[in-house]
Amino acid sequence: MKMVKLEEEFPILNKIERGEEIVWLNPQKTSFAESMQECELTMQDVEEAEERLKRFAPFIEACFPETKNKNGLIESELIDIPYMKDTINQKYGSNLKGRLLLKQDSHLAIAGSVKARGGIYEVLKHTEDLALEQGLLTLEEDYSCLADPKFREFFSQYTIQVGSTGNLGMSIGIMGAAVGYHVIVHMSADAKQWKKDLLRSHGVTVKEYDSDYSEAVREGRRLSQLDPKSYFVDDENSKTLFLGYAVAAKRLVGQLEEKGIRIDESHPLFVYIPCGVGGAPGGITFGLKQVFQDHVHCFFVEPTQSPCMLVGMVTGLNNKISVQDMGLSGMTHADGLAVGRPSGFVGSVMKRTLSGEFTIQDGKLYDYMRDFLKSEQIFLEPSACAAFQGAVQMGKSSEIEKYLAENHLTENHLTENHLAENNLVENQPKGNHLAENHLASLMQDSVHIVWATGGSLVPEEIREEYKNTYLEPEKA
Numbered sequence: 151m152k153m154v155k156l157e158e159e160f161p162i163l164n165k166i167e168r169g170e171e172i173v174w175l176n177p178q179k180t181s182f183a184e185s186m187q188e189c190e191l192t193m194q195d196v197e198e199a200e201e202r203l204k205r206f207a208p209f210i211e212a213c214f215p216e217t218k219n220k221n222g223l224i225e226s227e228l229i230d231i232p233y234m235k236d237t238i239n240q241k242y243g244s245n246l247k248g249r250l251l252l253k254q255d256s257h258l259a260i261a262g263s264v265k266a267r268g269g270i271y272e273v274l275k276h277t278e279d280l281a282l283e284q285g286l287l288t289l290e291e292d293y294s295c296l297a298d299p300k301f302r303e304f305f306s307q308y309t310i311q312v313g314s315t316g317n318l319g320m321s322i323g324i325m326g327a328a329v330g331y332h333v334i335v336h337m338s339a340d341a342k343q344w345k346k347d348l349l350r351s352h353g354v355t356v357k358e359y360d361s362d363y364s365e366a367v368r369e370g371r372r373l374s375q376l377d378p379k380s381y382f383v384d385d386e387n388s389k390t391l392f393l394g395y396a397v398a399a400k401r402l403v404g405q406l407e408e409k410g411i412r413i414d415e416s417h418p419l420f421v422y423i424p425c426g427v428g429g430a431p432g433g434i435t436f437g438l439k440q441v442f443q444d445h446v447h448c449f450f451v452e453p454t455q456s457p458c459m460l461v462g463m464v465t466g467l468n469n470k471i472s473v474q475d476m477g478l479s480g481m482t483h484a485d486g487l488a489v490g491r492p493s494g495f496v497g498s499v500m501k502r503t504l505s506g507e508f509t510i511q512d513g514k515l516y517d518y519m520r521d522f523l524k525s526e527q528i529f530l531e532p533s534a535c536a537a538f539q540g541a542v543q544m545g546k547s548s549e550i551e552k553y554l555a556e557n558h559l560t561e562n563h564l565t566e567n568h569l570a571e572n573n574l575v576e577n578q579p580k581g582n583h584l585a586e587n588h589l590a591s592l593m594q595d596s597v598h599i600v601w602a603t604g605g606s607l608v609p610e611e612i613r614e615e616y617k618n619t620y621l622e623p624e625k626a
C-alpha cells in the first residue's frame with residue numbers, strides 16, 4: 151500500500167524500479183547561503199581536519215615513503231582529459247562543452263582510492279584522541295614520533311573495526327596496521343578476493359559475510375560495542391569520515407589556479423562523483439560548496455541496481471528506505487557502490503545542496519573503462535568509471551538542459567573580458583560579424599571534473615579480466 155502512494159507522488163520511482171538509467175534533478179536544491187542555515191557542519195570543521203592532517207604528515211611520510219614527494223600529504227593530481235571528451239562526444243552522441251578534467255583519487259597514495267581521504271583521516275583522528283587523552287603527545291610535537299615502537303606497543307592494545315565493500319577496509323586496515331592497531335574488517339559479499347588478500351598481508355583480520363554491506367556494518371558495530379577498547383568506523387553515520395573527504399576541496403582550489411582555471415559566475419564548475427553510502431561524494435560536495443558556493447554544481451552517479459542515495463533523496467526517506475524496498479537487487483559489478491541503504495546523515499546534508507543524480511547500468515562501466523584506457527591510457531576500476539556517465543549526460547540529457555536554463559547557464563555572454571581573453575577584438579573581421587560569429591554560451595567556458603574514485607591498486611590479472619568483461623544491456 152505504502153509503495154503505491156510513493157510512486158504516485160514520485161513518478162520517477164517507476165523508472166528506477168525498472169532498472170532504467172535516469173537523470174534526476176533535486177527539486178529541493180537551493181542557494182548555498184540558504185542550504186547552510188540548516189547544516190551543523192561548517193568550513194571551520196573542514197579546516198580543523200586539514201590542520202590535523204598536516205600534523206600527521208611527518209608520521210605518514212615516515213611510514214609511507216611514497217608520500218615523500220608531497221611531504222606526507224595524501225593528495226591526487228588533477229589532469230586534463232581532452233581525448234576522453236572527444237570520445238564522449240563522438241561515441242556517445244553527447245555535446246559536452248568546456249574543459250574536461252579528471253581528479254585522480256584513483257591514484258591516491260596508500261589506499262589507491264578516495265577512501266585514502268576519509269578512512270585514513272578517521273584512523274588518524276582516533277589516534278590523536280587516544281594519544282592526547284593519555285598524555286603521550288601534544289599538538290605541537292612532531293608526530294613522526296608515533297612511528298616509534300613504544301607508541302606502536304601502546305596502540306596494539308586497541309582495536310579498530312569497520313564494515314566495508316572493500317576499499318574502505320583497505321584504507322582503514324593499512325593505516326590502522328601502520329599505527330599498530332589490531333584491525334578487523336567486516337567484508338560484505340561484494341568485496342573482491344584480492345582486497346581481502348592484500349589486507350591479510352598487512353596483518354589485518356578479515357571477516358567475510360555472505361550478506362550485503364548493511365549486514366556487515368551491523369555485525370561489525372555490534373562486535374565492536376562488546377569490546378571497550380574497540381573503536382568502530384561507522385560509514386553510515388560518521389562525520390569524521392565526511393570531514394576527511396571534505397578536505398579535498400580546498401586543495402582543489404590551488405590545483406585549479408595552477409592550471410589557470412577560474413571558477414566564477416561565468417565559469418561554472420560541474421563535478422561528477424560515484425556514490426555508495428554517500429560519505430565520500432557527500433563530503434567532497436560539502437567541501438566544494440564551501441569554497442565555490444553557487445558556482446559549483448555537484449552530481450552523484452549510482453548503479454541502476456543500487457541507487458540508494460537516489461531513492462532516499464527522491465522520497466525524502468533517506469536511510470529509512472532501501473533499494474530492496476524498491477524491488478531492486480542491490481547487486482552490481484561496481485563493488486565500491488554496492489550499498490542498499492544510504493547514510494542518513496549525508497542525505498540530510500545533501501538535501502538542499504546536491505544538484506542531482508545519474509544512474510548507470512553495469513555494462514557501461516566496462517565500456518567507459520575501455521574508452522578511457524584507449525583515449526587517455528589510464529586504468530580506473532569499474533566503480534570509478536560511473537562518473538563518466540555524468541559527463542555524457544551533461545551534453546545530452548533534456549533534463550540537464552532544463553537545469554542549465556533554470557540556473558541561467560545557457561545564456562549567451564559576450565563580455566569585454568571574454569573578448570579580450572580570446573583575442574577576438576584584434577581578430578575581428580571587417581564588417582563586424584563578431585556578435586554572430588563569436589557568441590559564446592556560458593557553457594563554452596564551463597569546467598567539468600570527473601572524480602575518479604579508485605583503481606591504482608587493482609592487480610594486473612584483474613585488470614585483464616575487467617578489460618574483457620562485456621555485459622548485455624539490461625532490459626527494462
Ligand SMILES: *Cc1c(COP(=O)(O)O)cnc(C)c1O
Nearest residue numbers: 317426427428429430486603604
Ligand atoms: C567507496 C567508494 C565510492 C563511494 O563512496 P561512499 O562513501 O561509499 O559513497 C566510490 N567509488 C569507489 C571506488 C569507492 O571505493
